[in-house]
Amino acid sequence: MDRKGIYINLERYKKWLSNISNIFKADICFLDEAGNCNIKSYNGHKPGFQGLTTEILQEAYKEVKKSGAPFSKNGKKNSFGIVAVPVGTWHHLRGILVAGYRNNKDAGIPVSDITDLQDMLTETAVFIDDEASLQHDLDSLTNELSTRYEELTLIYGVGDKLKVGENSFNTIRYIINEALQMLHGNAGILYVPDFGINEILLSNTEYSKDDLDRIISHVKRKCDTKKDQIIVNTLRDFRSIGLKDKNWFKFIATPVQVKGEIRGILLILSNTLSVDYSTGDVKLLQTLSGQASMIITNDELYNNLKNFVVNFVKTMVSAIEAKDSYTRGHSERVNKISIMIARAMGLSHKQIENVSWAAILHDVGKIGVSDEILTKPGRLTNDEYNIVKTHPEKGYLIMKHIEHIQDALPGILYHQECYDGTGYPEGLKGKEIPLYARIIAVADTYDAITSSRAYREYNTHINALREINSVSGMQLDSEIVDVFNEICRTHPDFIRGEVDDDKEDKNGFDKLYRT
Ligand SMILES: [Fe+2]
Known part of the structure; x- marks a missing residue:
């Protein structure tokens, strides 16, 4: 200044x-x-x-x-x-x-x-x-240096938060908040509708929602036409758009461009700033807009890749399950129940994502088990059972090369472990068994009981719950069984709805999972 x-x-x-x-x-x-x-x-x-x-x-x-x-x-x-x-x-x-x-x-x-x-x-x-x-000159230089320092601090701060796959909306919120602070604004808006962003941060302001909507559409029209930044230091330009708030205000706006295409705007409004916005302030806002654009680009690339991997995995799981008509849809249902348990336990977004990957892929190792064994109607011989018991390790070995799901691997490798140490592959006991694996074990057990198998008929929801509770603290982690009981008690329809998507017969629990 x-x-x-x-x-x-x-x-x-x-x-x-x-x-x-x-x-x-x-x-x-x-x-x-x-x-x-x-x-x-x-x-x-x-x-x-x-x-x-x-x-x-x-x-x-x-x-x-x-x-x-x-x-x-x-x-x-x-x-x-x-x-x-x-x-x-x-x-x-x-x-x-x-x-x-x-x-x-x-x-x-x-x-x-x-x-x-x-x-x-x-x-x-x-x-x-x-x-x-x-x-x-010295003062100007000092001011310039201090502005540059603030910009660099900001860019470093945003860069530090720019981790692919992390919650981009938190980073976006951080950007708007920084812009608000540095440009002394009362309202900061990042509006990128086709990316699902309509973030408005307010600080001590009385702008009405209606006024903000009018300002957003007005600025968007201007940015679309000019493809450039806008500084307005007086209310004059806004008389025509019919704002209710007659307080004078200033604003500074810049388009958010992704791959040369205008996708939205970044806007800071102030009704307390005593000095005018300058071209230096525009530069700062453009830097922030560039950061927002980078987040959007990264996020879209990340999501494209993720969708590709998800679809690929789903196709792979379907191919495995197609080997045995009795287990069709099993992985997807185990996934849905595991997510419900993870949510009810209050796990983080990232942890829930890991649980989901592990659940959908938990039986992927069965690709290495012959169809004869998987679909055998009678009891398995010891040798056959020993082959089936290799599937967690096989699944782990297949998936360990995919970087994206590294944190989910323990869920795949240990989902057949039992809480009392009688499971496989390593006979881990209690909390030695990774959390994701203990969650999947409960979901897997429930779906296995309520689904028909080559060697037995499906069982009812009530019987499944009874059976699960009878092995609580032995085969299964009692804390997670309690969470599952609570979900069933408070949201019976939710459980049914979530896991029932793939079923034709939706008449009730007794008919669930019949294939
Ligand atoms: Fe399994």
């Missing part, structure tokens, strides 16, 4: 001006551009003693400003005379140095003395002006 007035410490000229003052028996004032008299007197007198009255000073300032040249007025005997010189240029007058003296001689003080006085004042004025220029 630019500082007005003179930037120098005039105290350092005090001694020098006092000397001039003593030589010529004159009082000297510095009158700045705002009309403040910064140096009062240097001849041991009170201000105004040597005729430097407010009127005289104002007249001198007016004359010097008009011509950009020194001004002098030589008084008659026993009256006052003045000499005023400019500090600064005619284009940028910082103030004037004025010397006032009493004329004790008939013909006034000698012209040569006045010329000397004027020369000495002019020399001092040049020094003051040079120092003021240097100080101004």
